[in-house]
Amino acid sequence: MTRILVTGGAGFIGSHVVDAFVAAGHAVAVLDNLSTGKMENLNPAARFYRADLRDAEAVAAIVAAEQPEVICHQAALANVRHSVADPAGYALVNVIGTLHLLQAARQVGCVQRFLFASSGGAIYGEPEELPAGETCPPRPLDPYGVSKLACEHYLYSYRHTAGLEYVALRYANVYGPRQDPFGEAGVVAIFARAMLEGRPVTINGDGCQTRDFVYVGDVARANVLALTRGTGVYNIGTGQATDIQTIFRKLARLTDYRRPPQHGPCKPGEARHNYLDARKAAAELSWRAEVDLDEGLARTAGSLVALTPGSSPAGGRRVVARPLGRP
Numbered sequence: 001m002t003r004i005l006v007t008g009g010a011g012f013i014g015s016h017v018v019d020a021f022v023a024a025g026h027a028v029a030v031l032d033n034l035s036t037g038k039m040e041n042l043n044p045a046a047r048f049y050r051a052d053l054r055d056a057e058a059v060a061a062i063v064a065a066e067q068p069e070v071i072c073h074q075a076a077l078a079n080v081r082h083s084v085a086d087p088a089g090y091a092l093v094n095v096i097g098t099l100h101l102l103q104a105a106r107q108v109g110c111v112q113r114f115l116f117a118s119s120g121g122a123i124y125g126e127p128e129e130l131p132a133g134e135t136c137p138p139r140p141l142d143p144y145g146v147s148k149l150a151c152e153h154y155l156y157s158y159r160h161t162a163g164l165e166y167v168a169l170r171y172a173n174v175y176g177p178r179q180d181p182f183g184e185a186g187v188v189a190i191f192a193r194a195m196l197e198g199r200p201v202t203i204n205g206d207g208c209q210t211r212d213f214v215y216v217g218d219v220a221r222a223n224v225l226a227l228t229r230g231t232g233v234y235n236i237g238t239g240q241a242t243d244i245q246t247i248f249r250k251l252a253r254l255t256d257y258r259r260p261p262q263h264g265p266c267k268p269g270e271a272r273h274n275y276l277d278a279r280k281a282a283a284e285l286s287w288r289a290e291v292d293l294d295e296g297l298a299r300t301a302g303s304l305v306a307l308t309p310g311s312s313p314a315g316g317r318r319v320v321a322r323p324l325g326r327p
């Protein structure tokens with residue numbers, strides 16, 4: 001059993017990571033300010049601290065109280081477009097907040113490993129090669145990506161100066177239950193929710209842009225493996241490019257949605273294609289994506305069925321998505 005402090009453990013990905021750690025028998029504490037996270041996501045077996053990463057004293061006090069052997073840092077501001085509007089705010093949470101955690105880890109001395117939620121979608125920008133491998137030059141297009149890359153550099157430096165081992169997992173586009181269907185990120189959750197409610201669905205641009213969609217349960221499993229394996233950066237993706245039109249078609253089939261998509265303007269600055277080469281994670285973490293897109297989309301739409309009033313068959317929809325017990 002390992003003592004683990006998970007930041008952002010009430011958020012979409014963080015809560016699945018907490019579930020996976022708890023299921024593996026670890027003792028988990030969560031630090032989250034609930035800005036986008038929700039108490040209902042939180043695993044009841046985890047101890048909870050409501051605190052903000054920008055508050056260095058609070059962060060240090062929690063780390064000192066918990067004496068974690070591993071810090072798993074999932075908390076961040078993660079909206080690309082908001083980061084363009086507020087780069088300083090993003091740097092304060094994502095960079096300075098991470099430094100507060102790293103300093104606290106250095107002070108307590110018991111932290112052996114630091115796991116970091118990085119972003120393969122944001123760090124490579126418009127990748128020089130596809131699928132993008134870890135050696136692909138990082139050229140983030142937006143302040144969010146810059147903040148993630150800055151953290152990776154700090155992790156490298158802390159390993160050198162403080163002997164703190166780290167694993168930075170560069171996630172592809174993560175989707176699955178508990179993703180916010182009202183935000184601007186998370187095309188799967190946004191489309192599925194709109195379809196279940198019978199609302200119009202807007203594809204930005206022609207829908208031929210491609211992404212690497214990785215299921216959240218697979219991402220959580222990568223974090224479990226990284227508790228004891230690996231060092232440095234790893235891509236966590238499927239290696240498969242899926243265009244947005246395909247996501248629309250598959251979800252429409254699952255939710256029996258009959259309307260055609262609307263098309264809006266392309267989002268400026270968004271990469272056209274991005275998918276990741278995750279062979280390093282296979283070789284060194286023994287990690288591979290296991291949930292294929294059809295299965296993952298069915299689970300995601302099923303979780304929304306459970307939450308969406310009027311989306312049940314009684315609401316007139318023949319939903320073939322697979323409902324889950326706990327979303």
Ligand code: NAD
Pocket residue numbers: 007008009010011012013014031032033034035036037038051052053054073074075076077078093097117118119120121170171172173174175
């Ligand atoms: P999320 O918004 O659901 O989770 C972020 C969590 O961090 C929330 O619970 C939020 O309340 C918490 N948080 C935010 N600011 C905080 C602060 N100042 N102090 C304390 N807690 C704070 O987002 P997510 O999609 O689950 O992302 C989790 C991590 O994975 C982030 O680091 C994100 O950058 C990274 N990531 C996500 C994706 C994706 O596709 N969703 C892809 C690559 C990387």
